[in-house]
Amino acid sequence: MRTNSDRRRFLRIAGAAGLAGLAGCTSGDGSESTETEESGSGGNDGAETSTAGTEASTSTVGETDAETSTMADTEGAETADGTSSASAPEMNVGMIYAKGGLGDKSFNDSANRGVKRAVEEIGVSFNNAQPEQNSDFPTFQRRFAQSSSPAYDLICTIGFAQVSGLTEVAPNFPDQKFMLVDGVVEESNVASYTFKEHQGSFQVGHLAGLLTTREVSAGAGETNSENTTVGFVGGEEVPLIKRFQAGYEAGVAHANEEATVRVAYTGSFADPGAGKEAAVSMYDNGADIVYHAAGGSGIGVFQAAQEQGRYAIGVDSDQSKSSSQFADVILASMVKRVDNAVFTSIENVANDSFNGGEVTTLGLEGNGVEAVYGTELGSAIPEEVKQAIAQSRERIIAGEIEVPTEPSGG
Amino acid sequence: MSRRDTIEAALARLVAASWIERLLLSIAAIATSIVVGGVIVLVSGMAATCEEPAFAFFGPTSCYDPIGVYVQLFQGAIGDVLGDPFNFRLALTLKETALLVFTGLSVAVAFRAGLFNIGSQGQLVAGALATALTVLFAAPFVPAALGAIVLVPLGLLMGAVFGGLYGAIPGALKAYADANEVITTIMLNFVAAQVAFFLVSSYFSAPESQSVETRTVPGAAVLESTLFGAGSNFSVFVFVLGLALVAGLYYLLQRTAFGYDLRTSGLQAEAATYGGVDPKRTVVTSMALSGALAGVGGAVWVLMVAGRFTAAVPALGFDGITVSILAGNNPLGVVPAALLFGVLKSGSLAVQLETGVPKQLVGVLRGLIILFVAMPEFFRLIGQRFVTPDREPVATDGGEPIEALQTPREAQSEPPGSEPGETEDGR
Structure with missing residues (x-):
């Protein structure tokens, strides 16, 4: 009798706990676990590239003037004060991806290719942020904008879901340059890129x-x-x-x-x-x-x-x-070509020709979007x-x- | 049987633990999870390739610095408090904490009534949508001078009402149709999310927006960021409201006839019924109360954080379940438990930005801490059902373990106001 009721109670609790776990899994976060393999490798890629980025930038600093890394740091702090940063030898880019995250082999990875190209051709360094939910977007945007070591010359916000966050954040940081893919924010410090999908x-x-x-x-x-x-x-x-x-x-x-x-x-x-x-x-x-x-x-x-x-x-x-x-x-x-949009915007900032407040629309013309046949x-x-x-x-x-x-x- | 005895003895020890012991247990659990997580970080760092190792010990090198990660995880959550006590990182921590207090309380109330409310998420969505739509609809009719005084309470009230109604549905199903509330609340989560998505995308969507979201609520209805600077999305008022609800709920549960009904139904429904509690009414009201708390959480999310209703509602309701378990289903414990969640949330964003550790690994570390801290509490909850510390069942208990009636801790705090005679008068 006693054992029976014990067992019943245990089953009830354990069952409820199991179901609670299941309910948790079916919520937004859990769905990511199914793509662990993909995102895992993507995450590693991201980590590798960002270290590679720092490497590249250190060497740039070393070439231009033989300053120690502490000197480079002070330089970063100076740029935070609002002095023009585009001519500085080192340029920092903050990347905030859309929710699918790196390793989606699609949208975010394309943006990532754009910034990697900028690492090779312009010699920038960058930092990745991969938000998990929509409320993380403004948080990351603000974190990057507030950061002073390093100070970010450009913050790339990828994806339409960042619009409402950026609408709120961008006016608070009038000296911070932003670029936005897939949406329009009408602020003088935001360069918007949309596509004719x-x-x-x-x-x-x-x-x-x-x-x-x-x-x-x-x-x-x-x-x-x-x-x-x-x-x-x-x-x-x-x-x-x-x-x-x-x-x-x-x-x-x-x-x-x-x-x-x-x-x-x-x-x-x-x-x-x-x-x-x-x-x-x-x-x-x-x-x-x-x-x-x-x-x-x-x-x-x-x-x-x-x-x-x-x-x-x-x-x-x-x-x-x-x-x-x-x-x-x-x-x-x-x-x-999200990669082109990202690269162009970085290049613009590097050349001191940031097109804030403008909306660039990329269509079939100029191959902003295009149908590409499979390799095989x-x-x-x-x-x-x-x-x-x-x-x-x-x-x-x-x-x-x-x-x-x-x-x-x- | 000997193994069973060992387990029972361990559970009994856990159940009998004083609050000091439980606090020490939690601290020890955090320490253990840090050691385990640190090893995981170190090993994954050894497997990853990087140009410059961040951490080296006796030869082998690792790309991630396990100590640095944990320093960031906790330091990143509070920021530079000495230099600027109202910094943005701390604001983020407190914002998450405040939101989770509401859902944590919601789950805790239901748990105390013996109901597993997995549906806080759905009730939060219902409350959030009702709040956003009411405020948007009412704003033009409210004179500008009275905007904040009218719209904010109205929004919170509508959140509570609709969250409560949505919570009462599974309560009524449980009471009158004997439907398992675990199943119905889970399913109603999906119903709420999908109905909200449909309503917003078809009827209430903001023009020109690429997301599924309503227009922004008027400025007067927004719970302005206080102390922590504009844009921190954290209002001290909400934190005070949360603390007031904690206190109010504690009083309700411990000092009122209704609270006594609720707790006794949770401990043993049959005994409560025998004692004169109307079980059906208690189930419905406690689920409605639970839903109302989640609904207030949704209202706060709309008015303080999002500034509008968007279809992408964060999983606050599901996190509330864990918060409640961490808190041992005690309203007072919800605050520290929610704070732990807030710290981990804010800190893990910092780790992602400041160190090269991928976000998935940070998620593992977060999960480990929560798992380690929750497990003793979880076993304690189970243990409370099984074993009775220091006392064997006697014949007058009906041969059943006396777990049902009162644990010693609660017996001490039993107020005079809940004498059987008085509860009957009140009914």
């Missing part, structure tokens, strides 16, 4: 629409020419990502009026499991090509494509390079398809094709 998405949509009716069999996948269904997997269902969807749907319709586009949102940029689930159900329902705009969750889409023997289209980076283990299913990627599968795409896509690109640039920015149907 709908145009690039139209291009890959056009590609998907043309290929879904053709017989293509290369790499680890093949199309299903009888079924004219393609798919789109988004991250968080926000206006920015809907722009990707709108462009993609328009592109598919441009190629083939009959084709159906299945749409799903994972609700997170850091949940490969959800990405895989969405893609598998699309492939099961006859889709042969799935385009993702889901940051780190997109890795799940590639896994699904490989398992089902179908194709996928990457986003933000050339994902057949950045996730080369999936190169045999990645037909193309809608590349968004690009050669398997028929020449006439490539020509049609090159043509539609010209027509979009010329303004003959209007690409919508909002999905048509509810």
Whole structure:
């Protein structure tokens, strides 16, 4: 009797504790655990590069004038007082990434490439911050802006979710230069960069629409020419990502009026499991090509494509390079040159021509966004398809094709 | 049976521990977790490659400095207090602490009533959304001079009301349909998050915004940052409110008839019923109270931190569960437990910026500290159910262990106001 009731109580407590743990896991933070491997390696990359960055900058200081590192530190403190820092031999950049974090092989890694290029070509040093939740954005922005050793010459804020934080922080630090990707903050010390993602998405949509009716069999996948269904997997269902969807749907319709586009949102940029689930159900329902705009969750889409023997289209980076283990299913990627935006803004600050208060919009013209064929599968795409896509690109640039920015149907 | 006896003896020792012993136990737990975490940092630093090792001992070198990491973790949380007592880092620590006090209290109240409210997160979302929408809607009708006096209390009240209503749902389901509150509260978390997302993205979204969020609340309704400078998002008023709620809740639980009902139902529902407690009503009211506290937390988050409702609500409700366990479900313990969380949160941001340690590893260190500190308390909670220190069950206890009625600590603090006669009068 006693043992029985003891056991019942124990089970009740243990069960509740287990469920509590489970509930914790299903909240935002827990979803990251599924991509431990990815982000783990990404984190290490970040650590390596930042030390490499410091190394590079120390050598720059050593070359220009043989000062000890303590001297360099005082110099950093001086720049904090508001003296012009662009001409200083050492330039510090603070990087605040979007929530998917480094190792997403997509958006954030692209921004990271931009700053790494600046390390090599301009000789800057940089520091990474990877926020876990939206309320961390203003915290990091402020930390970087307040920091005096080192003082940051430019703070790069990556991602639309930083807009509300930056709107509040930027006016408080009028001498601090900021750059923002994927959003606009109208302050004289913020250089905003936005992209015409709908145009690039139209291009890959056009590609998907043309290929879904053709017989293509290369790499680890093949199309299903009888079924004219393609798919789109988004991250968080926000206006920015809907722009990707709108462009993609328009592109598919441009190629083939009959084709159906299945749409799903994972609700997170850091949940490969959800990405895989969405893609598998699309492939099961006859889709042969799935385009993702889901940051780190997109890795799940590639896994699904490989398992089902179908194709996928990457986003933000050339994902057949950045996730080369999936190169045999990645037909193309809608590349968004976040790296160029980051690099250009750093270069501008280095040249004392910071374009604060301006909004730079990068579209197909100038290759701010572009459709890049996969390294492994690009050669398997028929020449006439490539020509049609090159043509539609010209027509979009010329303004003959209007690409919508909002999905048509509810 | 001998192994069982050993375990029981250990649990009994834990249950009988005085508060001094428990404090020492917690400090020892933090120290142990630092040693274990330090070894992990050192070893991962040896595996990582870097140009210049940050730490070397007897030959092998490590890229991460385990001592530096912990120094940063705690120093980064308080900042340079001597130079500038109102610095931004301390403000961040206190901001997190203040928010977690509300959710911690929310979970603690439910736990004391014997209910596992995993739904504080959902109740917080419901309260936060109600607050934001009410304040946005009411702002044009309130004269500018009275803005802050009317809007802030109105926002907090609506947060409490909607959080409370949302908490009362699983309470009612438990009381009248016998639905397990653990399951219903977990599920209602998803319902709250998704409904809020839908409502905001479809009807209340801020124009021109790329995120799913409402317009910013008018300046009069914002709980202004005090003492710590503009933009620190920490209002001392909120901290005082939190402390007042702690005190109020402690009084409610220990000194009132309702608190007595709540605690006895939590300890043993059957005994409470026999003693004249209406079990159904107690379940609903304690869940509503728990939800209201979480709702106030949501209101504070909107009015003090976010300045608007955004769909990305931080996991304050889930952290509240751990805070409550750390606190032994005692309202007074919630403050130090929330402070530990605040320190770890603020400190880990500092570690990420100041040292080369990747954020995932910092997360491991945070988790280790919480795990080590929570475990003794957790076993104590389990132990309280199993063993009775220093006393064997006797026939008058109905053959069951007397765990149900009162632990010695509570027996001492039992107020005269909760005599059976008086509680019956009050009903």
